[in-house]
Amino acid sequence: MPEGHTLHRVAASLSHHLGGRTVTSTSPQGRFAAGAARVDGRRLVSAEAWGKHVLVEFEDVAEHVHVHLGLFGGWKVTVPVMGTEAVPDVVGEVRWRLSGPGATADLRGPTACELLTPDEVASLLTRLGPDPLRDDSDPEQAWQRISASRSPLATLLMDQTVVAGVGNVYRAEVLFRHRLPPFLPGRELDRPTWDAVWADLVVLMQDGVQSGRIDTVRPDHTPEAMGRDPRVDPHGDEVYVYRRAGMPCLVCGAPVLTKVVAGRNLFWCPECQRADRLSP
């Protein structure tokens, strides 16, 4: 379930439960054995998220552990509770296990789990656009790219060098919430609208960090509020268009459309997000 909010949540959890603690680092599956051994027995300094990337820093180790989940990867952080095992059994393919007195974190299925030198970390970070979840981000940098681009907004929002941390759900939802046509070229977006989109991403994604899920639907737009049956619309409580192809738009009732764009499923409402409805 990896969009930016997931990784910020994980990074905060690791920092909170294991920060400053000496940790055991292993690779039960074996594919990160050397890297895991490099930081085993060290003190965890910090875990930080940049877009969808997580960097974990250890005392007296120059390299950072870099993790990217890809499409299928996931973290599971277990906090010991009275009456449960302090360290859970390994289940499935655990690439990396970080364990300390405060928690055990298991990483499965990542695209990247590797040691990066400081130079490599720097070059990774320069490739990333501003992240709505970081307060050191400057949305102006994204605006420079968007306002100069002929690419569709839907493509630009998924481009991690433009905005870091937005994935397929947030892209579809933020476009809908601002009634923006997904294929509108970036250069045709106006500045006030971009500012509003950015501000909305900040709110939505911060909410996602808090709740651990993506909820974008205003209370007055839920299927129940609109008099529809929530049972036939399993996603309608949470999102406007993502994975709701063929279902009625929560606002206007038109069937939600879907199309594969650059290998990813895009969802939008053809009525609410019409180019000729854009305010001048």
Next chain:
DNA sequence: ACACTATGCTTAG
């Protein structure tokens, strides 16, 4: 038992 899906990204052609 298989088939299929998924909130991602990189590299080759």
Next chain:
DNA sequence: TAAGCCTAGTGTG
């Protein structure tokens, strides 16, 4: 544009 990569859950026979 397509292929490859990584895993688990769900659905179908």
